[in-house]
Amino acid sequence: MKRLAAVVALLGLATATAACSGGTTDKSGSGGGGGGLFTTIDVNRPGLDASAPANPWNPKGNSFSGYNAMKLGWVKNHLTDPNQFYPGIAASWEIAPDNSSITIHLQPNGKWSDGKPITAEDVKTSIGLAYTTGSTAFAITPGAAGLAADIEVVDDKTVKVTQDMSNPSSKFARGVMDNWVVPAHIWGSLLPADFWDKLKTARGDGPDAEKAREEITGLGQKVLSFAPPKDVSGGPFTLERVNPGEALLVKNKNFYNAANVAPDQVKFLNYSGNEQIWNYLSAGKLDHSGFVAAPPDVMNRIKQAPGSQTITGFSPVAVGMAFNQSKKPYDNVHVRRGLAYLIDRQQVTKVASPDGGTPAVTTSGIHQEPAKEWIGDELSKLEPYDHDVAKAEAEFKEAGLQKKNGKWTLADGTPWKVTMNAPSGFSDWISAQENIKSQLVENGVDAEVVTVADYPVYLEELAAGKYDVGFWLMALGPAPYDIFQRLYGASNGWTNVAGKVKHSAPGKGGNWMGGAEEIEVDGVGKVNPGEVTAKLDSVTEEEAKPLMVELAKTANQDLPVIQLWDYVNTQFVNTTRFTGWPEQDSDLLRLPAGVWIQLGMIKAKQ
Numbered sequence: 001m002k003r004l005a006a007v008v009a010l011l012g013l014a015t016a017t018a019a020c021s022g023g024t025t026d027k028s029g030s031g032g033g034g035g036g037l038f039t040t041i042d043v044n045r046p047g048l049d050a051s052a053p054a055n056p057w058n059p060k061g062n063s064f065s066g067y068n069a070m071k072l073g074w075v076k077n078h079l080t081d082p083n084q085f086y087p088g089i090a091a092s093w094e095i096a097p098d099n100s101s102i103t104i105h106l107q108p109n110g111k112w113s114d115g116k117p118i119t120a121e122d123v124k125t126s127i128g129l130a131y132t133t134g135s136t137a138f139a140i141t142p143g144a145a146g147l148a149a150d151i152e153v154v155d156d157k158t159v160k161v162t163q164d165m166s167n168p169s170s171k172f173a174r175g176v177m178d179n180w181v182v183p184a185h186i187w188g189s190l191l192p193a194d195f196w197d198k199l200k201t202a203r204g205d206g207p208d209a210e211k212a213r214e215e216i217t218g219l220g221q222k223v224l225s226f227a228p229p230k231d232v233s234g235g236p237f238t239l240e241r242v243n244p245g246e247a248l249l250v251k252n253k254n255f256y257n258a259a260n261v262a263p264d265q266v267k268f269l270n271y272s273g274n275e276q277i278w279n280y281l282s283a284g285k286l287d288h289s290g291f292v293a294a295p296p297d298v299m300n301r302i303k304q305a306p307g308s309q310t311i312t313g314f315s316p317v318a319v320g321m322a323f324n325q326s327k328k329p330y331d332n333v334h335v336r337r338g339l340a341y342l343i344d345r346q347q348v349t350k351v352a353s354p355d356g357g358t359p360a361v362t363t364s365g366i367h368q369e370p371a372k373e374w375i376g377d378e379l380s381k382l383e384p385y386d387h388d389v390a391k392a393e394a395e396f397k398e399a400g401l402q403k404k405n406g407k408w409t410l411a412d413g414t415p416w417k418v419t420m421n422a423p424s425g426f427s428d429w430i431s432a433q434e435n436i437k438s439q440l441v442e443n444g445v446d447a448e449v450v451t452v453a454d455y456p457v458y459l460e461e462l463a464a465g466k467y468d469v470g471f472w473l474m475a476l477g478p479a480p481y482d483i484f485q486r487l488y489g490a491s492n493g494w495t496n497v498a499g500k501v502k503h504s505a506p507g508k509g510g511n512w513m514g515g516a517e518e519i520e521v522d523g524v525g526k527v528n529p530g531e532v533t534a535k536l537d538s539v540t541e542e543e544a545k546p547l548m549v550e551l552a553k554t555a556n557q558d559l560p561v562i563q564l565w566d567y568v569n570t571q572f573v574n575t576t577r578f579t580g581w582p583e584q585d586s587d588l589l590r591l592p593a594g595v596w597i598q599l600g601m602i603k604a605k606q
Contacts, residue, residue, distance in 0.1 A: 036604065038263035038578065040593060041271055041280070043290035048247055048270040053227035054239045056180040057133055062242050066594025067249055067266055068233040072104060072123070073177035074595050077314060077587035079370040080541055082479040083173040086588075086595065089118060089181045089234055095173045101162040102173045108157060111254040112183045113233045120153040125184035127151055127161075128191045131199060132219040137161070137175030140202050140213050143499060145169040145537050148176065167499040168538050171479045183232050190223055236261045236598040245270050260600030262578065274427055281305065281572055288593040289572040291315075291356055293428040299355050307576035310355070313589040314369050315569035316477035318360060319429070320561030321420070321436070326506035326514035327468050329399060329410055336559040338395035339418070340385040342443055343436055347387075349565040352432035357565035365487050365555035366548070367475040367566045374480065374548040382556040389443060407444045418447040421467045423458035429471045432564065463491070465512040472561055480544040481537040484551050487529070487560050493517070494530025501534045513560055521554050529554050579603050 042064060055061040056069040063069040073085030073093065083095060091107045110118035127148070130138040137148045146169025150162040163172045192198070195216075202212035231239040236258065237249035247268040251261060269285070271277050277292045284305040294302065302308055321343075323330040330336060345359040361368050362384045364375070371379050396403075400411035410416050418440055422429040430451060437447040452458040462470050474486040488494055493504045493511035506514030521527045532551055536544050555561075569589045573581045580603040581596070582588040588596060596602050 036264035037267060038265070038287050038593075038597070038602075039267045039269065040286055040288045041269050041277060041290075043277075043292065046272055048242060048244060048268065050242050050244050053225070054231035054233075055224070055226055055228070056182070057129070058224050058226075062231075062239050062247055064237075064239075064247070064249065064266075064268060064592075064594065066235065066592035066598065067237045068231055068235045068239050068252075070181055070233070070235045071177065072179055072181060074591050075174060075178055077316065077590035078478050079314070079316075079373050080478050080480075082171040082477075082482075085174075085177050086591070086599065088177075088595075088598075089123070090177065093173075093177070098165075099163065099168060099170060099172055100165055101160055102176050103154070103158065103160045104176075106157040106159075107256040110234065110256045113231070113238045113252040113254050114183075115254055116183065116185060117156075118181070118183075118234050119156050120159045122184045123159045123181055124151055124153055125188050125191065126179065126181045128195055128199075129182065129187060129223050130179050132190075132216055132223050134217065134220070135179055137163075137172055138179070140199070140216055141497075142203065142205070142209075143167055143497065145496065145499065146172045146175050148172075169481075170536075170538060170540070170544075171481070174479070181234060183234070186228050186232050187226070190219065190226060192219075236594065237266050240265075255598070257598060257600055261597055262580075262602050262604045263597065266594075273425060278302065281308065284308065284574055284576060286572065287574050287578055290592075291570045292572075293353060293356060293426075295427075295431075296354055302572065305574070307574040309573050309575060309581070311571045311573060311582060311584055311586070311589060312355075313569045313571075313582075313585045313587070314367075315567040315590065316367055316370065316475065316483075317473055318367050318475040318563055318566045319357075319432075320363070320472050320474045320563050322470055322472035322513065322561040323559075324465060324468050324470075324512055324514055325516075325560070326465065326512075329401065329416065330468060331514070332399040333558060334395045334399035335401065336562070337385070338392045338399065338401075339440075339445075340559055340562045341388045341392035341395060342445070343439055343562065343564075344387040345564055347439070348432050348435050351435045352428045353565055353567075355568070356428065356570050357567050359565050360563040363556050363559055363561065363563040364552040365475060365484055365563070366552060367477060369566070370475075370477050370483075371552070374545060375552050378549050378552065382552065385562070392443070403444060407446065416446060418445055419450060419468050420447065421450050421452055421458065421462070421470045423455040424451045424453060426455070426471075433471070463510050463512055465507055465514075467512075474561060474563070475566070479536075480541075480548055481533065484529075484533040484536065484548075484555075487513075487555055488515075488533040488551065489530070492530070492560060494533065496534045496537070499534075501531050503530060515558065515560050519554055519558050521550070521557055524550055524553055527551075527554050575605070577605055579605050 049060040052060040054063050056063040071088045072090045073088045076084040078084045090104045092105045094103045145167045147164045148161050149164040152160040161176045198212045236255045238252050240248045240250045249266040251264050278298050280286045281302040325331045349357050349359040362382045402409045420433040433449040440447040476482045490510045492513040492515045495502050503517050504511045519527050580601045
């Protein structure tokens with residue numbers, strides 16, 4: 001993905017959705033007007049692929065979340081609870097008190113766009129397809145946390161999914177609800193007749209189980225590439241046609257809440273980078289766009305467009321400057337602390353993400369908003385690492401670094417250069433690193449910024465341990481395990497298999513951070529942060545809080561990363577054609593605008 005926001009990581013298209021030549025595809029006029037036409041972009045996916053199928057599992061597919069692609073439910077952006085949802089294909093649900101099962105009740109009048117009812121068999125088929133691609137609760141890895149043990153069709157509109165309680169996960173319900181649902185009469189032929197028997201075999205041990213797992217995952221490529229003859233959708237829209245410049249979706253009159261869906265058509269515009277989105281917004285062409293990083297002058301231009309507004313809310317993501325501790329001098333905590341004192345986070349955020357982030361109050365591993373809920377007053381007791389050159393120099397000296405002729409060198413006198421890597425197109429990350437470079441050079445630390453071709457290459461090379469320093473998304477809430485596994489998961493050596501935590505040496509098993517397996521933490525004692533993090537996956541919210549405090553203290557003292565800024569979710573909307581947008585700080589801002597539309601919030605301006 002291009003850098004729209006670092007927050008926002010596979011084909012032929014059949015007859016009804018075949019590519020057409022350029023030009024306007026709707027009859028409402030150009031420029032996003034007309035009231036019946038809603039114009040937007042898919043902020044998570046630059047570049048429309050006119051030959052891609054209407055397939056929600058296909059990374060390039062012309063299946064747009066919340067518009068023609070539907071999930072059982074839409075995850076709420078709660079500060080601490082991962083198991084709260086807005087209705088989707090499901091109208092309601094009950095989660096067992098011990099989190100052992102979830103019973104799902106489908107929309108009573110839910111229909112596919114071809115008029116057939118949406119049934120429990122559709123959900124079961126969709127779950128089968130999810131197994132082939134290894135989706136959340138429906139992975140087939142033996143012993144993995146949060147796995148579904150049984151899928152029961154209770155009646156035509158009710159499904160019960162039971163968790164394997166041998167290794168339970170507190171976010172099991174989320175893993176079930178956060179799955180695509182497609183029509184069995186279109187997709188069912190992808191599953192062999194003996195699929196469910198094969199799945200039972202796959203859950204066992206031995207050669208037969210291994211063979212069954214291979215056969216199920218082998219179906220995944222078939223699922224990813226499947227091209228339905230036409231887009232049969234359970235959402236508010238269906239895909240009409242697509243060309244390299246835009247995709248046109250039309251209203252699904254059979255959608256359960258169609259009477260409250262305001263737009264008659266939705267147009268997704270193509271783009272290849274930030275600049276095109278900036279131009280669309282500045283010209284007032286988009287009714288909605290998710291967050292796109294923009295410098296202050298561009299942001300001012302966007303805000304001046306008639307009807308242009310921004311809505312901001314909490315985004316459970318932070319960006320950290322991550323260290324490869326297997327490389328000197330980053331194996332020395334005093335070097336990491338020295339850099340933390342030397343870098344002015346206020347300045348970095350002002351330059352890199354003034355409208356999309358707030359400077360981190362400290363490194364805790366948790367976004368500052370949920371941190372107040374998870375660790376309370378302990379947040380204020382952590383070392384803030386406020387900008388302090390004198391403290392930075394003291395830490396560097398403690399590490400044995402030397403300052404010669406105004407420049408810091410390694411302990412043996414050899415030159416030291418902080419080399420930071422970022423993916424090309426991630427404008428805020430690159431701006432941040434350039435600013436950090438200037439700050440470091442000004443204070444005698446040589447530094448450089450190296451850009452990488454694209455984000456997939458960046459992640460691949462980062463995981464291979466090729467970088468000394470890189471930027472790393474962290475604090476991914478609301479589930480406590482997800483928050484800390486970015487610091488103390490596989491990237492730092494810990495894997496959780498069948499409830500047992502294993503640690504790999506630096507450079508092995510994807511361990512590119514290379515942190516210590518045990519850390520002596522002031523006021524806590526010896527901490528194995530990977531083992532503590534693993535516990536978070538199966539405890540209650542109250543049980544998680546002391547563990548979160550322990551990990552926050554560990555991250556604050558040991559600094560596997562320097563937490564630079566916590567993201568703010570900034571959405572761009574235009575009130576010229578539509579009203580009813582979410583309010584400031586609404587938890588809905590983390591969901592696609594298609595969800596706002598299907599819930600009946602958005603209204604055509606009269």
